Amino acid sequence: MKSQLDDDKPIFQQICVMIEEDILDNQIHEEEKIPSTNELAKFYRINPATAAKGIQTLVDKEIIYKRRGIGMFVQKGAxxxxxxxxxxxxxxxxxxxxxxxxxxxxxxxxxxxxxxxxxxxx
Missing domain, CATH: 1.10.287 (Helix Hairpins)
Incomplete structure (x- = not known):
């Protein structure tokens, strides 16, 4: 993931795109856990709700899914x-x-x- 966010577009969209880029670049593989909302919020110094909105976008697109109590993971075929x-x-x-x-x-x-x-x- 990039170490900084830009002012070009909403932060939640940037979070979403960064995770997509990591999937496309084989930095995160299918069935692999992605960083948590809190990890993203801490790393980028953003509101956890903003990070959650980016992650939810990927859930809605069926790119990632939640394993209750464990975290978010990349879908097969993502x-x-x-x-x-x-x-x-x-x-x-x-x-x-x-x-x-x-x-x-x-x-x-x-x-x-x-x-x-x-x-x-x-």
Whole structure:
């Protein structure tokens, strides 16, 4: 996890994203325990309710689950779920606008593919 929070977006969202990033980067694995609300609150010097809201977001997305009296754990299949979610966001935010602009500029599919392949070779 990052050692500092930014002022860019709400803290609970940053907590949520940091845990997602750790799952995607294999820092936290499926069925592994995540830091507790109190641990996050102490580490980031934030209100425990704020940390809990970030964790609850992940529970609502079925990325983590609670084991009563033990803590919160990463769901099986959470990484794949996050990858799929991120792919959809990537397509919407980057690929669709790219294709729209390419069409406006009359850049063909072959030209885009050729450019991408050239970049892969470097």
């Amino acid at each position: 990484k794949e779920k996050l990858i799929e979610e991120r792919k959809q966001t990537f397509m919407k935010n980057y690929v669709e606008p790219l294709l729209h602009e390419a069409k406006r500029l009359r850049v063909g599919k072959e030209e885009i593919i050729s450019y991408m392949e050239r970049e892969d070779d470097q």
